[in-house]
Amino acid sequence: MSATDTLPTVRGKLTAKAPLAPLVWFKSGGPADWLFEPQDADDLADFLRDLDPAVPVMALGLGSNLIVRDGGFPGVVVRLGKAFAKVEAIDATTLRCGGGASGILVSSTARDAGIAGMEFLRSIPGTVGGFVRMNGGAYGGEVKDILIDCDVVLRSGERKTLPLADLGYTYRHSELPEGAVVIGATFRGQSGEPAAIQAEMDRISASREASQPLRSKTGGSTFKNPDGHKAWKLVDEAGCRGFAVGGAQVSEKHTNFLINTGDATSADIEALGEEVRRRVKDKSGVELQWEIQRVGVAK
Template sequence: MTNLLSRLPTVRGSLEPERSLADLTWFRAGGPAEVLFQPADEADLAAFMTGLPADVPVTLVGLGSNLLVRDGGIRGVTIRLSQRGFGQVTPVGSNRLEVGAAVPDKKLAAAALAEGLSGFAFYHGIPGGIGGALRMNAGAHGVETRQRVVEVRGVTRQGARVTFSNAEMGYAYRHSGAPTDVVFTSCVLEGIPEDRDAIRRDMDAVAAHREASQPVRSRTGGSTFKNPDGHSAWKLVDAAGCRGLRIGGAEVSEMHCNFLINVDGATGHDLELLGETVRARVLQTSGIRLEWEIKRFGDFLPGAAIEPFLGA
């Protein structure tokens, strides 16, 4: 650890060795970051990446809502953008907002409401941040992030500042084709002028649907698996008999069985083993291979590796 810290560039933000990530994720589980870096602003991030040795691994985490950290923790440098440096929403031009990558989705929905811009109400029900939404093309209620994006700014692993157009982001279902080593820092999004009362009704409907159908008050990582073409993941999980299935302190939600919950001190291992058990049972009963929507980072503890689909 001392050796790694001595090799890192000087920053204006913060560098924290052996920083627990469990308290930064919605699951409240998993190991530490070898070093956690929170840059002061985009210039600080770019300078750090420019001076970072090429052999040091880099992992980016957002607000932790769609993240499972393995119990062995994450090697190298984990980057988490601060609210102070990357958490602002600013009107720019007609019907457009400049949005920092650390802005929570719900904050963006509220800012769009204040500006009288529709097309953002779906974010009111997504428990994540804009950086993650840009990376995975987050969506709900028939609307996706790609429908709002004008351009996206970021910093490469080599420290260069880059800008991507909507087309250059290469969006598909729950996926973007932008280079994986780019740290998104901000974006410009475009909405549609609309009466604020109508926008507020849309947001209320999103919130009511989420409250009624999802375990929003539990320690969960959101939707666990992507919907396969022509299927709903939760229906496949339910048909495989996995509703309420429990391993250690982790459980498949009774309310919505595409959600895993930390019900009793679950470890990262409990949660991932439960997820792979569900995938194996769905494969056995339907022949369909579910894909994880939750991002899984880090190392397993020695002797505790989990095979995809349990080796099926």
């Protein structure tokens, strides 16, 4: 698709050849053919309905668990803005959240409403849309424990509300259709004391700060934990702590994190991950699976 192709009329913002590196945590990768920031759900639904079905569509949240390859994304990247970032309590234990709301906003709103069970979202560096899609989790909780249903706009432009049972959740995976954009979700926790909820959020924040390279250009957890194993331990035992390819390095602080030390290309980061997978397989016989999504085309 070229920047001269005709696209459906929108009320939001459409940007051709939009740089994606500034929008992702790794700060690497090529541009999107188009970046679409819809004004509201109707704008998004109308656009997808009228868009050539052959054009790939990808939703982008905070860009944490993502490698955009150096050739960029050949299609439309959808980024949900403020119109999709609202969070409100709808009863004593339930929150209604926009797909663009951050985990920090959701957990803070839950605390203020006296809703426990969502503290773990404080530690997920992304938006509702992203962690609903991949059953995000940390510190003993995951999205499938709290999700009631989610609202999506399908690639066809059709809007649907999907209950938990329809999402086919497994570890860091859902059966959400390709090109579907999560625009909202309903989460349910249980009654709790705001002070106790805050204490748990503080504990999670401190643990995360102590163990993860949060000040670095990173992508979050790189590999899924295999059954019966911790990914970081397998990487460490394979001698990969601090190992580098180009400007990409396995974090010294947490070996399941890759970091961009300054000028890494996405090719460096992906090659590093593949070499780590090879070394772990040679050492332990375990085949690590990527948790970080890799999209786009190589340069």
